[in-house]
Amino acid sequence: MAPLQLAVIIGSTRAGRMADRIADWFVEQARRHDELAVTVVDLAGYDFPARFPAEPTPAMRSFVRQVSRAEAFAVVTPEYNHSFPASLKQAIDYAYDEWQAKPVGFVSYGCGSVGMHAVDQLRTVFTALHAVTVRDVVGVDLLDGxxxxxxxxxxxxxxxxxxxxxxxxxxxxxxxxxxxxxxS
Incomplete structure (x- = not known):
């Protein structure tokens, strides 16, 4: 059987973000799993427009192709103000049918809450897109050092x-x- 195509989406685009370190660690874990072929989709590498344009840009089309090729997703997200980054919401909204009937898991991080407020918000978004969110989450507490x-x-x-x-x-x-x- 062909390996499952897992896209690890790095949802933060902020300078000095912790996402790189946490995503690198998670990707290392995922690549040890025999049934997975892992691709990293880093939103910081896309030149997305500041406003949602009337027509898709090349960067938007590229992202949608990545989502379309994937069969499962692990979203690495920080928690900002009890939610997730605007950059992640913008990217999620570029695709629609491409998310449907595919599983989504979360690797979240924050101080104390381990990013669970962001995950709760993302579950609602992905459910509306007909994706299946899995129960367990990897939550990293930045206060643990x-x-x-x-x-x-x-x-x-x-x-x-x-x-x-x-x-x-x-x-x-x-x-x-x-x-x-x-x-749908």
Whole structure:
């Protein structure tokens, strides 16, 4: 069976962001999973317009192609003001049908809340797009300091659970879409 195409989407575009470090760590975990082929989609690498244009730009088309090719997603997101970054919402809105009947998992980070407010908001958005959000989340508390010792082991275990869930749902939904195309 062909490996599941997992896109790891880095949702922050801020200078000095923690997303790079956390995404690199998560991608390393994902690449150890035999059933996955991992692609990184870093929103900071796209030249998206400041306003939503009437016609899609080349950057928007490129992003939508990445979403279309993927069979599952892991969204790496910070929590800003009890929600997720505007850059991530803008990118999510560029695609529509491409998200449908595909699983989405979350790797979130924040101080104290581990980014769960952002995840709660994103679940609502992805449900409206007919995506399937998985239950477990990898949440990183930036107040914990270095990702070492027991904290690192707990996060690795959480990543394994999340990746297993994404694999199960991704493969099941792949078979489902092949047997009966999804129509919303």
């Amino acid at each position: 270095e990702l070492t010792g027991q904290v690192a082991e707990q996060l690795r275990q959480g990543a394994r659970v999340l990746l297993d869930e994404l694999c199960w749902w991704g493969l099941a939904l792949r078979e489902g879409r092949a047997a009966r195309p999804y129509v």
